[in-house]
Amino acid sequence: MDNNNSEVRFDSDQCHLVRIDKQDVAFSAAESRNLLVAMEQARQSGIYVGCRGGGCGKCRIRVLDGDYASKRMSRAWVSPQEEAEGVVLACRIFARSEMVIAPYPPELAHSYQTP
């Protein structure tokens, strides 16, 4: 059983370089590891680490460049339009090329109504 994502392979998994824009931070992210956990495992920081499950919103980022796959993330923090524009939760995306990202943590959610 693996609760983070389904296809974890440590040896043959392709890795991509992820840079945090305007910070001296870069880390290697395997395709099967979400960006947030890849950052933690590289002992890097720059994105706030919350629940690692797409629920709390703390690791919200803007993808400035690069391709990625994503899993469902809470609509409390990322609207469908924002997601289409590259606003995502780092714990729910998986690198598919070299990437450049920027932290974009949310304000407190005062009025979100649950769907």
Added chain:
Amino acid sequence: MRKGVMRPGHIQLRVLDMDEAVNHYRDLLGLIEMDRDEQGRVYLKGWTEVDKFSVVLREAESAGVDFVGYKCVDEATVDRLREELVAYGCKVEDIPAGELKDCGRRVRFDSPTGHMFEIFATKTQTGKWGVGKVNPEAWPRELTGMKATRFDHCLLYGPNIAGTIDLFRTVLGFELAEQVLDGEGTRLAGFLTVGMKAHDVAFIEHPEPGKLHHASFFLDTWYDVLRAADLIAMTDTSLDIGPTRHGLTHGETIYFFDPSGNRTEVFAGGDYHYPDHEPVTWEADKLGKAIFYHDRVLNERFLTVLT
């Protein structure tokens, strides 16, 4: 003064992916899957609970808590408390029997902290899972994972906890077992009970309404908490903090996250409460020790990471 509310009855949680959520609550926590309904909701419980279910999972576009229900001694109590809730100023909604499978009618009401609560008195009793009602064995041999025994309580974050705590004490007959007070005497946290447990529900002051901090499940011993930590490592589950001990309630605990980011606690031990006990008070400048008794330092994540 007790008013006929007995215990936490159920919590409905929103999850982003049902299969992943069932892996967490059934296979890792060791809750028993009891049923599913036509909406796709999954019903579970800890093996020692006599009612049919205590946890309901609903797949949704956001994580968090839909509502928490408390079981009353009888339907007359539900009727009486319904009137008192209306008189208190709550918005009250009557949920018909069967909306939750094998559960009687529920009275749902809102609260100053933005959480939805329910009271009910009727739910099918299937008995403790895996052991007989007569000459029962100590435990069922078929349990898996952490072997969680029951849904115990939840900690909720929201604004105006003074209002919700007053609602629970005045209308529902909960008692304040523990609290955190700042230098001016403002209550930053309140732990409420309707029985001997240290808490049946807890509230911490926070600007965002309706937030879930964690749902908590009871384990028998400290060793079971350590074993839960081993299982979290084995399954590469998102860890929050622990194993450690709380100052508040003195329970032995570990926190981790479900695959949708809802925080889960499993814990053992803890203090007890009688109606003649004064609330136990922790001072806000000792909040680190109140939350994490060994480290004595509060981490940012415990205060701000919510669903």
